[in-house]
Amino acid sequence: MPLHASYASARALASGNVEVLADPDLAEGEQSEGAPYPYVAISAPVTARGRRFGAITVLRLETYGGCGRADAVAMRDIGDELALDLAGLAEEGAAIAPGHMPVIVPALSEHAENHTPGWGIPDVPGSAGMSLIYPQRRLADMLNQATTMDHIVRAARFCVMAPFRAQALVLLSAREGRLWVLGHTGDSSGIVGDLHGATLDESTPASKAVREHPVFISRLSSDESRTEVYLPLLGSRHAMDLPLLAERKDVVGLCCLTFERTRDFPPEERAILAMMAGSLGAAVERVELSRQQRAAAETLQRQLLPATLSELPRLATTARYRPAVVTSEAGGDWYDAIMLPDDRVVLVVGDVEGHSMESAAVMGQVRSAVVAYVTEGHRPAAVIDRTSRWLTAMGADLLVTCCVVALDTVGGMAEVALAGHPEPLVRLPDGSVDALGAPANVPLGVTTEAGYLGREHTLVPGSILMLYSDGLLDWSRADPMAGVRALLGSGDRAAVSDLEELADRVIADTSGPQRRRDDAVLLLARCEPVHGEAASQVDSLRIQRRDLRGVKTARDFVDDRMHGWGLAGMADTLQLVVSEIVTNALVHAGSDVELRLRVFAEHIRLEVRDSASNPPVPSPLSLSEEGLSQAEHGRGLFIVDALTEGWKSFPNGRGKTVSLDVLIPDTETVMPPAGRI
Secondary structure (H helix, E strand, C coil): CCCCCCCHHHHHHHHCCCEEECCCCCCCCCCCCCCCCCEEEEEEEEEECCEEEEEEEEEEEHHHCCCCHHHHHHHHHHHHHHHHHHHHHHHCCCCCCCCCCCCCCCCCCCCCCCCCCCCCCCCCCCHHHHHHHHHHHHHHHHHHCCCCHHHHHHHHHHHHHCCCCCCEEEEEEEECCEEEEEEEEECCHHHHHHHCCCECCCCCHHHHHHHCCCEEEEEECCCCEEEEEEEEEECCCCCCCCCCCCCCCCEEEEEEEEECCCCCCCHHHHHHHHHHHHHHHHHHHHHHHHHHHHHHHHHHHHHHCCCCCCCECCEEEEEEEECCCCCCCCCCEEEEEEEECCCEEEEEEEEECCCCHHHHHHHHHHHHHHHHHHHCCCCHHHHHHHHHHHHHHHCCCCCEEEEEEEEECCCCEEEEEEEECCCCEEECCCCCEEECCCCCCCCECCCCCCCCCEEEEECCCCCEEEEECHHHCCCCCCCCCHHHHHHHCCCCHHHHHCHHHHHHHHHHHCCCHHHCCCCEEEEEEEECCCCCHHHHCEEEEEECCCCCCHHHHHHHHHHHHHHHCCCHHHHHHHHHHHHHHHHHHHHHHCCCEEEEEEECCCEEEEEEEECCCCCCCEHHHCCCHHHHCCCECCCHHHHHHHHCCCEEEEEECCEEEEEEEEECCCCCCCCCCCCCC
């Protein structure tokens, strides 16, 4: 309990006096108020020689009366005597530390019990049973608050593994005929390797526990002796030690405990372990169901986001989508980058009210409407005005905010229109950060006679434009935008030179537990400085999944572009790099792959995008079996490392982007040769 809590123990330690919690608050007039608890708590501080060890507390049933002065004096004497004994031990070098679980000592003098080893105090009747039940009660309290599998593992470590003095604990789910590790703690690497992915039709203690009943097994050998416990985790209903007449359908997983030496489990311990397994099973089932619902909601929303962002030679873009963690429902945030003729692009960020399937559906409809009106050639203010009228006619009950920026990448003209949305920010080349101001207007779907208004700005080359939804802001601060402005306006030029790294830092900085109560999207765009005609060279290729000729098509694409851009001397190197990266994407992502080449003054940037969010991992760097199962096998990524300035992997709205730079040798020219485009 916190030292500032109102419990008698905390109050006694804070005040240094005996504290009593018994009497109700004084009632006014002729009212009477009953006692809030059926007992009186009397607590005395345990302090001596400048050291505060804690407090000693007695709970007395109210039928024994209140606490008089004699009781308070007796408690003070007991606390002082205990403190002097502890201080003496501490001065002799003894470690004064509490046990992992409290020992609960009942005031009983009859009916001596058979003592359960390791629990209670041997000569105090009833203390073993009361101490034994405490971890189960504590486990239930912690599991009621658990929302993730990490929370469940932490509760199991504290309330199951530690009190029973286990060496390791592993939680597994049983699905699709196999066991899959949900979480583990302690010295568990060996048993995790044995159980992860193990089939349930094998003749093993783990599969027997899932099919039949809990298994307690001791292993004896010349070099090692240990005990393993396999407890089936039941779902919605709890049953233990019941004869089973058919295949078990209610087992959701398994809890495995290992002990360094062989040991027996008295009936009391086996009963408590069965109760704990029931609590763990219900929590695992609930958290897994919530995870599946959240994954389905995230999948729905991600599928409504653009698969890729349209880019022009003079404009680099990247985006991030971060779902909320406090809900399993879909949100309504979205972003878009719509390419238009004549080197123009329209950037869009919007936010639909609420978290529900309706929010996601409205988001998809509004996004389609915005794209349609933009494609028709309307200016930003007209786009949101027409979208709002369309949304009103549709009868949607949810409000929608939106920011639309039309950008001319040649002249730098940017027209901004808002529909109740935060203003976009711009970082200028000198490091200053400002807002692209525009009339706030009203959200989409709100009936108004006034038309929507926009405002024009001029951006210089090197400017970074930032559009975002309000889930990215820290509303607990007086200035919610302060943190984002600080990151965007960093004086370190290297910190903002890579758009992908900048997006990752902004999202990471705004992902604290209090700031993830809402979805958030981030859209960054940088107006590239023009260093001659070569700086405007960019092209892309899309390869469909399962295209057996996709890698060859990518090599031919690179060879053609390198010759067309006057960089024929780099064709062989880039073809080799592209072969490795595209092969990994096609094999391991199982999705369409987009390849993009962009020429800068001193280097060529290669980007490969797919739908898998896990970064590629070279297999020799992965030492565990779990890592090897997801590793990119072979030496391809080491070849890429040797030929480039290093590769990086960045998540985006619907997968990841692998990005790398290849330096242009001084002997090369970036001007296209005559007759080639």
